[in-house]
Amino acid sequence: MAGFEGIKWAARQMRYVLGSRQFDLLAATSKVSAVSRSIHYGLCLAFEGIRFFCHRNAQGRLELVFLNLEHNLKRFQRGIAFNLGRSQQSLVPTTEDMIDLFVNKFFASTDMLPFLSEMADLGAQGYLRPFTIDEEQSIGVTFPGKPAIRAVACRYDRYLGEPFTGVVVPGLVRAVGVNGTGCLKLGVNYLTSVKAVDAAKALVPEAASALFLDDRTHLPLADRNVTEWDSSCCLFALRDGAVIKIPESNLILPSVTILGIVTILRQMGVTVVERDMSYGELLERSKAREVVAICSIGTAGILNRCQKLVLVDDKNAIAGTQQADPGHNLYNALGEARKVYWDIYRGRAEAPPGLALSRFPLG
Numbered sequence: 001m002a003g004f005e006g007i008k009w010a011a012r013q014m015r016y017v018l019g020s021r022q023f024d025l026l027a028a029t030s031k032v033s034a035v036s037r038s039i040h041y042g043l044c045l046a047f048e049g050i051r052f053f054c055h056r057n058a059q060g061r062l063e064l065v066f067l068n069l070e071h072n073l074k075r076f077q078r079g080i081a082f083n084l085g086r087s088q089q090s091l092v093p094t095t096e097d098m099i100d101l102f103v104n105k106f107f108a109s110t111d112m113l114p115f116l117s118e119m120a121d122l123g124a125q126g127y128l129r130p131f132t133i134d135e136e137q138s139i140g141v142t143f144p145g146k147p148a149i150r151a152v153a154c155r156y157d158r159y160l161g162e163p164f165t166g167v168v169v170p171g172l173v174r175a176v177g178v179n180g181t182g183c184l185k186l187g188v189n190y191l192t193s194v195k196a197v198d199a200a201k202a203l204v205p206e207a208a209s210a211l212f213l214d215d216r217t218h219l220p221l222a223d224r225n226v227t228e229w230d231s232s233c234c235l236f237a238l239r240d241g242a243v244i245k246i247p248e249s250n251l252i253l254p255s256v257t258i259l260g261i262v263t264i265l266r267q268m269g270v271t272v273v274e275r276d277m278s279y280g281e282l283l284e285r286s287k288a289r290e291v292v293a294i295c296s297i298g299t300a301g302i303l304n305r306c307q308k309l310v311l312v313d314d315k316n317a318i319a320g321t322q323q324a325d326p327g328h329n330l331y332n333a334l335g336e337a338r339k340v341y342w343d344i345y346r347g348r349a350e351a352p353p354g355l356a357l358s359r360f361p362l363g
Contacts (some may be wrong), residue, residue: 004127004300006157010115013152014106017135018091023105028152037144038133044144045187046079047131048072049299050102051257053345054119054126057361062116064107065345066358071256073098079184080132085143093149102128103360106151115153116362123346124155127300131187159300163307163324164208166229166294167200168279171316173215174228175251182227182251193230203318204310209296211309213279214251221314222280227251232298233258236282237330239290242271257341258297260355264337267352270330283311286322292331293324303338305331 015024037043050072053065066072073095081092093101106112119126130151134144174192175182181189196210211234213224226246228234233255236244245262248254262272285291286309293305309322325331343349344357351357 004154004156004159005161007154008156010112010153012106012109012111013150014101015135015148015150016093016101017146017148018093019146023101025106025109025111026150032133033135033137035137035139036134037136037138037140037142040139041141042186042188043141044083044132044134044147046076046083047129047185047187048076048079049185050128050130051299051302051345052126052128054116055123055346056120057359059361062113062120062362064103064116064360064362065347066360067260067341067344067351068256068356069099069358070095070356071254071259075185075254075256076130079186080147080149082181082184082186083132083144084147088143088147091147098130098149099360101149102130102151103362107153107360108362112153113363115155119155122155125157125342126153126155128153156300159298160208160232160296160304161301162304164296164304165204165206165308165310166209166211166296166306167204167207167310168213168312169196169199169210170213170221170224170279170312170314172196172199172210172212173217174212174230176215177250180250183248183253185253190231196230200310203312203316207310209306211294222278222283224279225276226279226282228253229296229298232296232301235261235295235297235303235334236277237292237295237328237334238285239292239325239328239330241330242273243330243334244277245272245274246276247274255297257299257302260341260344261297261303261337263352263354264340265333268333268337270333282322283320286311286320289325291322292328293334294322295334302341303334305334 057063136145200207200210313319
């Protein structure tokens with residue numbers, strides 16, 4: 001799995017206990033109790049990834065910039081709700097509560113200002129990682145007794161990047177649709193992601209990412225649909241000029257970044273079609289050189305084009321290789337869309353209709 005490069009963490013993390021509504025600032029290295037359901041069973045372990053930018057506005061004040069923040073917060077809400085019992089649903093914070101927590105209490109604290117000032121000076125990418133844990137010291141297999149939100153923040157240079165090599169890994173399923181977990185950002189989903197990349201490296205040592213198929217393992221391999229990369233969503237760019245976006249489902253994490261990229265592509269005049277892509281279709285189109293690029297779309301990396309995707313058969317033997325075509329206009333348009341997406345944060349491009357830009361002056 002791809003990792004962050006050039007990362008620097010803020011010196012503080014926040015903690016908010018849902019039941020008592022108690023807010024604390026902790027050291028970045030503050031630990032979780034060893035006897036926690038979150039550690040032993042993955043209970044109450046949901047998280048979110050939120051890209052942000054910090055700069056100085058016209059008045060010289062530090063200002064935080066987010067794009068489609070409400071979508072991130074609603075996705076986090078769904079993850080929190082999944083981890084709580086029916087009688088605990090009233091504990092799920094509203095999006096307004098979370099903005100108050102993350103912006104007015106965490107980022108606006110005096111302890112965070114040196115980190116944010118440095119970010120503003122560097123023009124760096126920012127990443128906010130809120131997550132839930134059970135603070136109660138218990139290993140009982142029950143819903144959390146003391147559910148809490150913690151959050152950390154960092155700046156970084158890059159994530160995944162280009163070029164990268166991927167491998168289709170049909171023997172592992174990232175999530176099971178009937179459980180409704182594939183559309184949630186849960187810790188339990190990501191162990192399989194790491195295992196899939198390990199399996200990909202066994203076939204192709206330089207592999208940086210694994211591409212999953214759906215959970216219908218009873219079907220012939222060609223009939224199964226492509227779902228996601230190990231830690232990101234997927235777009236297909238075709239030689240005829242169209243881009244294929246996989247529909248959201250219980251197997252697909254509703255990507256906030258892909259919403260922005262698709263909006264930008266459409267504004268650029270690119271045709272975006274939302275439909276399933278079977279593995280058989282991908283194999284045939286790759287053999288016919290009809291695929292210009294397969295993209296990894298996610299919060300940290302925005303958009304990265306896979307240079308080489310290794311395709312396998314039902315015996316896990318190499319059945320073909322999909323090579324990107326850097327000379328195609330659509331390949332270059334995807335790179336331009338990535339630039340526009342980040343430039344919206346930096347105030348260098350206007351947000352197209354449908355993308356909500358949020359600004360929060362600090363101090």
